[in-house]
Amino acid sequence: MAITQPGGGVSTAHVNMMTDTIIANLPADGLRVVMRALLVLFPEITHAFECETKKFVEQRALSSIIGKDKKPSLPELNKTQQIARSMLGCGLSFKSLQLFQNLVAQGTVLISRTSDDSQYELFTFLTSVDGDIVQAMTAVQKSLFIDTGTRVMDNGEHALVEALYHSLTSCYDTLKATEHDYPFGRSLISTAGILGLPRPTLLDAHQDLSKQTSLIPLPQQARETFQLNGRTVPRIFSGLWQMSSPAWGAASSSKIVEQFSSHVRQGFTAFDMADHYGDAEVIFGRFSSLYPHRQTIFTATKYCVFHPMTVSREAVQANVTERCRRLQTEKINLLQFHWQFYENPDYLKALRFLTEDDRVETVGLCNFDTKHLLEVVQSGIRVHTNQVQFSLVDSRPVFEMGSACEEHSIKLLTYGTLCGGFLADKWLGKPEPDIYDGSITPSQRKYFEMIRSWGGWNLFQELLTILRAIATKHKVGISNVATRWVLDFPYVGAVIVGARMGISEHTDENLSSFGWSLDQSDRDAIEEILIRSRRAEIFQKVGDCGAEYR
Incomplete structure (x- = not known):
């Protein structure tokens, strides 16, 4: 197992059989408690933990994107959300945007295929994704103010944010002809702000707030x-x-x-x-x-x-x-x-x-x-x-x-x-x-x-x-x-x-x-x-x- 050292080097570590047995069998909530305890007791390993997590989530990111030829399901979207949230936790805010774009697109498809009885669960999930995107936009905004205080994105970063924005507006266009509520109002406004666009009037939010x-x-x-x-x-x-x-x-x-x-x-x-x-x-x-x-x-x-x-x-x-x-x-x-x-x-x-x-x-x-x-x-x-x-x-x-x-x-x-x-x-x-x-x-x-x-x-x-x-x-x-x-x-x-x-x-x-x-x-x-x-x-x-x- 290759482990990135805090100083940037790499070493090979051996996990003994009994320890490996614990990792393989300890319930997920138990692993979380143990990991948290280790980070509290040995804060110097935080950098290594974050580096290894970054490698893992970046490898999983592409496989978490649900293709157009596959019917999305709520459990699959949940898994994608977990990887996207982990990317945010690691500071990979821009790299998480493609996953969020996919969640918006697949969530839009799922709305039309979900029965009325399951609509509440789906919209609760999509509202949480809305909050995740707001968090991602906040991380993006903070990264743009580092050092000089200016707000400049390179072409690739701008394209990622713009693609997410278009996915959000496309969802609105799809739902406006239906009786479904639009679940991404907060993230639409946040994403428009990052792009320097006027506050979207799609939702007539100003009138509602008035x-x-x-x-x-x-x-x-x-x-x-x-x-x-x-x-x-x-x-x-x-x-x-x-x-x-x-x-x-x-x-x-x-x-x-x-x-x-x-x-x-x-x-x-x-x-x-x-x-x-x-x-x-x-x-x-x-x-x-x-x-x-x-x-x-x-x-x-x-x-x-x-x-x-x-x-x-x-x-x-x-x-x-x-x-x-x-x-x-x-x-x-x-x-x-x-x-x-x-x-x-x-x-x-x-x-x-x-x-x-x-x-x-x-x-x-x-x-x-x-x-x-x-x-x-x-x-x-x-x-x-x-x-x-x-x-x-x-x-x-x-x-x-x-x-x-x-x-x-x-x-x-x-x-x-x-x-x-x-x-x-x-x-x-x-x-x-x-x-x-x-x-x-x-x-x-x-x-x-x-x-x-x-x-x-x-x-x-x-x-x-x-x-x-x-x-x-x-x-x-x-x-x-x-x-x-x-x-x-x-x-x-x-x-x-x-x-x-x-x-x-x-x-x-x-x-x-x-x-x-x-x-x-x-x-x-x-x-x-x-x-x-x-x-x-x-x-x-x-x-x-x-x-x-x-």
Whole structure:
């Protein structure tokens, strides 16, 4: 077996018979758990894992394309989708496009051959493909901004995107004469954007959104707010990370817009997104541009640098221009900056360019640790926020970040506060989950590892039991107590609660986090559990805020 070494060389490895027997017979979900554990324990093998995966999926890609002479079936399309998703995971965004083009074409054929009884299953699948294509377009877009900030595709790349776009429009032309819904509305808009084409009017989406937004009344005032650079904003932001992938479920634009409207009506007027959260900026931008009370909405997005780049005013301005284009706005309320490479101090130059751009009302940070946040402050750059992970299970901000923020009037915007949904009543008394069960989300797989590092499932159940008692006392839910614990820190501006837009609705539940505080006996009871955890060890071994992403 030839294995690519991290340094680029190749060696021949022998797998002994007993180990090979395990690989051949261990159930697929067991293999996934073991692979994940190996990557956590030995992160240095990640590069080799990705290289070997790339070789495998590239070999399988062509064989996954279903020819015109073969009748497609849903199981076959599912297999093709798995390979295409794996290609996205490996960074092969352009190479995945031919598979997605084939999925659209074969899905269109399958619609006409599927009985009414099976239509729901098929359209659920095609809606997930729609979300996959949005994710692919996001990856393509990010790759085009690496280094210079310009958007240039070579002829081959352009041809791949254009072929996918024509496949999407062809599907629409085929279905418009029928009573079938069109399942690819989001990906059609995203693909047109990459090609620099006007937003497609095929779906009359503008008219549909106008109907949904024109009658919305002025939103309620949030029950708890804080001041952010002169703006009054709610202390719970609606997070749109889940729109980055259909792994959390996928919904149509109309359903997503309907949920935006629901959030706004109840006073949740602040939304957090990013340049790599799928089409979150695009759909939210269309919603807010048509919303009759746009001035009441607070839009927070991000400029994330994950790859080495040459920092220039032009490159930074190009990213701001792209954010404004997608959000359909002339000004961005809050632009949060993430920089992956601390060893390169050019992040200070990029931040200075952002603060000098009149289109950015407020500049914040994302996943900066205390040391580098202070370097930003000491350089004379004014930042107002830092977005970091903060929860009962990950309390790293209390060690250094909190005091630095208080001293320099910086507010934390916190995510992961509910640990992907684990800090909720539904998990009280439940056994440790199979993290590759179909009902488990990518967020939960991520935060389950944090729970294990923090103290394990048994101690986590003790924490839930204490939280349930406190929740009963205050007539709220466990998730509200977990949110309140974070909100009660003076340096926390707002908690970002992830929203599965168009999939599930929790605005009424989130409202119950406002209007009360934990008393001393509540905090003491929680502390009795936390003191038995490995919270300090997490800070020492994982590192300060944001270190887990570097």
